[in-house]
Amino acid sequence: MALQPNVDLDAALKEARDKYGAANPNSREYYESARNSLTGGLGRSSLYFQPFPLAFSHGEGAYIWDVDDHRYADFMGDYTAGIYGHNHPITRRVILETFDNGIALNGPHKHEAPFAEALCKRFPAFEQIRFANSGTEANIWALSLARAVSGKSHVMAFEGCYHGGVFNFEHGPAPVNYPIPWVMAPYNDLDGTSALIDAHEHELAAVIIEPMVGAQGCIPAETDFLKGLREITEEKGIILIFDEVMTSRLGPNGYQGEVGITPDLTSVSKYLGGGLTFGAFGGRADLMTRYDQTGEDPLPQAGTFNNNVLTMTAGLAALEEIYTESAARDLNDRGDDFRHRLNELAKTHGVPVQFTGYGSMLNIHFTADPILSPQDMHKTDLRKRDLFHFDMMDQAQYLARSGMIVLSLPMTDSEIDSFVAAVDEFFASRKSLLAD
Numbered sequence: 478m479a480l481q482p483n484v485d486l487d488a489a490l491k492e493a494r495d496k497y498g499a500a501n502p503n504s505r506e507y508y509e510s511a512r513n514s515l516t517g518g519l520g521r522s523s524l525y526f527q528p529f530p531l532a533f534s535h536g537e538g539a540y541i542w543d544v545d546d547h548r549y550a551d552f553m554g555d556y557t558a559g560i561y562g563h564n565h566p567i568t569r570r571v572i573l574e575t576f577d578n579g580i581a582l583n584g585p586h587k588h589e590a591p592f593a594e595a596l597c598k599r600f601p602a603f604e605q606i607r608f609a610n611s612g613t614e615a616n617i618w619a620l621s622l623a624r625a626v627s628g629k630s631h632v633m634a635f636e637g638c639y640h641g642g643v644f645n646f647e648h649g650p651a652p653v654n655y656p657i658p659w660v661m662a663p664y665n666d667l668d669g670t671s672a673l674i675d676a677h678e679h680e681l682a683a684v685i686i687e688p689m690v691g692a693q694g695c696i697p698a699e700t701d702f703l704k705g706l707r708e709i710t711e712e713k714g715i716i717l718i719f720d721e722v723m724t725s726r727l728g729p730n731g732y733q734g735e736v737g738i739t740p741d742l743t744s745v746s747k748y749l750g751g752g753l754t755f756g757a758f759g760g761r762a763d764l765m766t767r768y769d770q771t772g773e774d775p776l777p778q779a780g781t782f783n784n785n786v787l788t789m790t791a792g793l794a795a796l797e798e799i800y801t802e803s804a805a806r807d808l809n810d811r812g813d814d815f816r817h818r819l820n821e822l823a824k825t826h827g828v829p830v831q832f833t834g835y836g837s838m839l840n841i842h843f844t845a846d847p848i849l850s851p852q853d854m855h856k857t858d859l860r861k862r863d864l865f866h867f868d869m870m871d872q873a874q875y876l877a878r879s880g881m882i883v884l885s886l887p888m889t890d891s892e893i894d895s896f897v898a899a900v901d902e903f904f905a906s907r908k909s910l911l912a913d
């Protein structure tokens with residue numbers, strides 16, 4: 478179906494939003510009644526958009542269905558956690574088998590250490606790890622460890638980045654953030670960052686960074702920036718933490734493997750739980766050993782579900798049988814090709830639009846100016862981004878409202894071609910609205 482060309486961005490957006498509202502009565506009803514007991518009608522603030530978000534009923538392979546029975550190609554991929562698609566036969570089998578053998582086994586169990594070992598083999602920084610239940614928790618633990626072992630209080634994070642619900646720096650440190658004295662630094666600016674490290678070196682326990690900014694625009698760090706950060710932190714004895722909650726999928730050995738830089742600690746989450754709730758953090762054995770209960774003055778690291786059996790078995794099977802090192806290479810090669818095609822399309826249409834990212838994660842930006850830090854996201858007119866979101870949904874393509882686009886393993890050339898065709902249609906219909 479051809480999209481309607483429009484003369485005015487506000488009018489076009491209103492028309493697209495009204496059309497969306499009319500097409501999704503069951504999602505609207507669900508949202509309105511959910512608001513009674515579930516604050517704001519949903520459990521993850523990042524999923525909200527006006528007039529109401531879609532509510533989903535089920536998924537299969539690369540597709541999801543909403544409660545109005547529309548089918549969408551799933552290019553949101555649950556913000557990178559959904560790499561296996563829906564109802565993957567291997568994780569399904571393993572979860573059911575595990576369930577049949579009991580799921581709350583009280584003690585250490587036979588599935589825990591093998592999963593830890595597989596993760597240590599996979600990611601260079603992991604000499605030893607511990608489990609948690611989410612990316613936020615993994616970062617809480619990594620930062621607590623850094624502060625406990627260093628005896629220092631402050632942590633450097635980067636402006637505009639996100640490390641979890643209580644580590645949100647999208648607009649500076651959020652009021653709900655974990656109360657750590659933060660030093661905010663500019664992403665991809667080595668001089669600015671190193672001056673701040675010099676100024677705070679005696680109080681800085683750690684520097685935490687996403688080696689590619691994920692949900693805030695899929696913006697890779699320049700390798701020299703990461704190298705510089707590694708050198709400075711090493712020289713000054715400050716713990717460097719890579720938050721690879723999203724980026725660990727971007728290569729056979731994570732993004733750290735792609736750039737050949739080994740941080741002191743790393744946090745992971747998302748897809749590595751095989752689709753179930755999961756988090757882990759780890760790194761240098763001399764740091765992690767502080768959790769060893771046989772050591773002198775050990776630190777506690779507890780959590781009822783840290784070693785939950787379903788995640789341990791599903792995660793291990795997914796890592797060893799599905800997202801193998803070669804599968805990671807292949808998916809990310811396809812992602813690079815996909816991003817290249819989309820950027821070529823923007824050039825062909827002559828629209829000031831670009832797709833940034835790396836491998837299987839990318840983000841649309843409505844500007845031709847360089848995108849080097851999360852601050853550059855402000856160069857995008859949010860009305861264009863929202864229009865894209867509605868127009869893509871109208872063409873049965875589901876992606877994050879922020880413009881993040883994520884590939885999953887069950888996607889074939891057919892899904893990728895359909896997405897490219899939908900973007901082509903969007904550029905053709907909306908060209909006059911996209912000019913700077």
Ligand code: PMP
Binds near residue numbers: 720722746
């Ligand atoms: N770090 C990064 C880089 C993330 O993108 C996220 C989640 N999007 C988190 C941490 C938090 O993970 P979780 O939602 O599992 O708590």
